[in-house]
Amino acid sequence: MCRDLAGTDSVEMEFNGDTDRAAFLSRLLSEFPKLSDIMPQVGLAVNNEYAVGEFTLKDGDEIGLIPPVSGG
Amino acid sequence: MLVISDKKIKEQDLIKAVENPAAGAIATFNGVVRNNANGKEVVRMEYEAHKEMAGIILEKLAVETKAKYSILDIAIHHRTGMLEIGESSVMIAVSSAHRKAAFEACRYAIDRLKETLPVWKKEYFKDGSAWVEGTAVKTNTT
Numbered sequence A: 001m002c003r004d005l006a007g008t009d010s011v012e013m014e015f016n017g018d019t020d021r022a023a024f025l026s027r028l029l030s031e032f033p034k035l036s037d038i039m040p041q042v043g044l045a046v047n048n049e050y051a052v053g054e055f056t057l058k059d060g061d062e063i064g065l066i067p068p069v070s071g072g
Numbered sequence B: 001m002l003v004i005s006d007k008k009i010k011e012q013d014l015i016k017a018v019e020n021p022a023a024g025a026i027a028t029f030n031g032v033v034r035n036n037a038n039g040k041e042v043v044r045m046e047y048e049a050h051k052e053m054a055g056i057i058l059e060k061l062a063v064e065t066k067a068k069y070s071i072l073d074i075a076i077h078h079r080t081g082m083l084e085i086g087e088s089s090v091m092i093a094v095s096s097a098h099r100k101a102a103f104e105a106c107r108y109a110i111d112r113l114k115e116t117l118p119v120w121k122k123e124y125f126k127d128g129s130a131w132v133e134g135t136a137v138k139t140n141t142t
Helices: A002-006 A021-031 B011-018 B051-068 B099-116
Strands: A043-046 A063-066 B002-005 B025-032 B044-049 B073-079 B081-084 B088-096 B119-125 B128-131
Touching: B002 B051, B011 B025, B011 B073, B011 B088, B025 B099, B044 B073, B051 B073, B051 B099, B073 B099, B088 B099
Parallel strands: B002 B073
Antiparallel strands: A043 A063, B025 B088, B044 B081, B044 B119, B073 B088, B119 B128
């Protein structure tokens, strides 16, 4: 779903200094405004681990956008 | 055996993977593609995974299930790609000394898989397709 809305399945971003959840989301939505409607339901994963609360991104970190899942 | 792949699921492989001379019970769950959803006829189903993360989540699920139930082993294969009606999308096999733990662990594993695995399915109807409305990931069981 995110891929359809963003038009790509991965993108590299550069941030200055420490980036927390809010800063990441704000940057993501400014580059991909079409994700705005769905983002409240989308979970985040940092380096393949679900990131439920706060986080600080480091150089090389990989963020996954995880919409509500429907496996099984 | 914890697998995410587009290969056809083989029940015998999963059962073999959990076989153990100390096991008195092997329970399996077979998730199959159904021909209807919410009153609409479904003609096929497509599954997509965040492959790298799904493998990691399956490992966590196996650890979590083994910690909660006294089982000997667990095997899971979730299939991705386009599936026809009647094909297996996911299979779980669990072995334990006694049947109670095998049944309970098997049920727990599929319930948790459906809450945590980064996999998404798309239903295909005669006249179009739609992503299934999913569940927000539940990382904790409490």
